[in-house]
Amino acid sequence: MLCWLAMAAAFNFSVPDSALPGIVWPAVPDQSGNILLTLLFQLEQSQWWPPERLRAAQFSQAGKLLRHAHQSVPFYSKRLGQAGYDPEAAIDEESWLDLPLLSRADIQLADKDLWSRALPKSHGKAGKIVTSGSTGTPVEWLSTGLTSIFWNLFTVRDFLWRRCDVSGKLAAIRYDRTGSANYPDGAALANWGAGFASAMPTGPCSFLSIDTAIAQQGEWLARQDADYLITHPSNLQALIRHCAESGIEIKRLRQVQTLSELLPPGLRALCQEQWKVPLFDMYTTQEAGYLALQCPEHPHYHVQSEHVILEILDENGRPCTAGESGRVVVTDLHNFATPLIRYDIGDYAEAGAPCDCGRGLPVIAKIIGRQRNMIMLPDGSSHWPLTGYEEFSGIAPIRQFQFVQKTREDIEVKLVVERALSAPQEERLKRLINSKLGYAFDLEFSYHDNIARSAGGKFEDFLCLVEN
Ligand SMILES: [Zn+2]
Structure with a gap:
């Protein structure tokens, strides 16, 4: 007690x-x-x-x-x-x-x-x-x-x-069902949650849609001067990196x-x-x-x-x-x-x-x-793939990635890059990825401006679409 x-x-x-x-x-x-x-x-x-x-x-x-x-x-x-x-x-x-x-x-x-x-x-x-x-x-x-x-x-x-x-200010960067929390303002809410406000009054909450571009999120967050932040891990990781690279200080948090x-x-x-x-x-x-x-x-x-x-x-x-x-x-x-x-x-x-x-x-x-984030090997066995942003970015200027396994042999590697990859960079990346995945998969690279989150705002860096 x-x-x-x-x-x-x-x-x-x-x-x-x-x-x-x-x-x-x-x-x-x-x-x-x-x-x-x-x-x-x-x-x-x-x-x-x-x-x-x-x-x-x-x-x-x-x-x-x-x-x-x-x-x-x-x-x-x-x-x-x-x-x-x-x-x-x-x-x-x-x-x-x-x-x-x-x-x-x-x-x-x-x-x-x-x-x-x-x-x-x-x-x-x-x-x-x-x-x-x-x-x-x-x-x-x-x-x-x-x-x-x-x-x-x-x-x-x-x-x-x-x-x-709880008298402090909360900044929330989350999935926005209502479409009311878009950049640059987001939504200004009176409390951290209406459902418990009568039991526990709180300070205000600023809310921004998680679909906002990371650079804009960084600018917004610095402007909020919030005490607490709630967001998804993948978003937080990108946000911290962006703030470090751009010299944005998140002071009060x-x-x-x-x-x-x-x-x-x-x-x-x-x-x-x-x-x-x-x-x-x-x-x-x-x-x-x-x-x-x-x-x-x-x-x-x-x-x-x-x-x-x-x-x-x-x-x-x-x-x-x-x-x-x-x-x-x-x-x-x-x-x-x-x-x-x-x-x-x-x-x-x-x-x-x-x-x-x-x-x-x-x-x-x-x-x-x-389960759906496990890779399936050609023999039907599954494991969680050991993929790592740090190692990938050591080879090429990769901002974001997502693997989509389509068959037991084929994986699409979606990439967001700062500049186009050279052929040797693509080759080195393929070798590294397959060594991490534990099998020589047929890897197909595709390039994107942005990789969308799934319903509810989740981001999954490995997605297996192969039926068991
Ligand atoms: Zn404990």
Whole structure:
């Protein structure tokens, strides 16, 4: 508990806006603020629970979710019935592992059969969400008012863990769904997020579309004089490099946060070296919200166990032990509209040992990557490609690259270059790339002014389009 007290003291927790006439302090916030703070109070304690207590609480919540899914979701009535599910039996580690996994293909096939016919009214209105990956067909599912509350809750926990001074200014360079955050002005927002503003008033937020050219982003960011920055890792890397090359100083900044993509090796060090600020990464998905936040004391991640059961499974479907890598399987404990139970989200991660910070929340040592970012060799085996910007730029003036594997033998190498490559440069680059990839692929270079981000603003430097 000492750690929590120390953290609370360091954190500049602003007094919420009071909703009662004549009362300013201590504040009595409105209903949404009250719900958020009630949940936050519980999270402040549960993070220190021992793993066994967290697990028991998860299973009691998962039991409620399973019964609801079995009773009201056609897909699960059938699937759980076939798996011998007994609604009366308590869940334990072994019975949990007996539950079938849910694949992306299952979600596409089941379609509306995955939607509950009896969503509790108190969970709030259901809203449709569609994700379209770079490959495959889109996946549709429902969110609820409650899942939004949990999204906001873990956003606020993240501020606490990072000891943010929330009265400061946030600059966000992210995907802009609305088209209102274009250069040169971007969008000026009153707070860091409307969904939690009544529980935690914050300073202002400046928002710029991530599709803005890097040089313009650098100019915009310097102009914002912000305390905090949030953006995607690939964008941050390009931005830091541009600022260093152009002599742009980012003076006031205290921290950078990254999301949505794999953190490239060396980016934390680059951020510290060039901007003299720490980088905090987090692990979220559109389907299940916050999965893990970076530990306040270490660069590894803590699973957000109050919201998800996150499993890292080996090839035999058994949980990985510390140091082992496997696929990430997620259960959202609170989505009763489209229950996602043991959903194989297509990511791979390395399990970590318990953390010395004192939190009982499980550790993810490393997020390794997505299945679709793995290279496929002609024999059908896959691995994550070891490609590196630094080495490529040692051969030719390359600004940006993306590999698109089209068949088991053919890879298109998309390049953005400062000036055209000579034939010997192309040859040297081909040799280096193939030595890194571990096979003599047929490489086809193509040249571009800019390589576009995929839906949602993600950038993937290796994309495999070959079907398994
Ligand atoms: Zn920790």
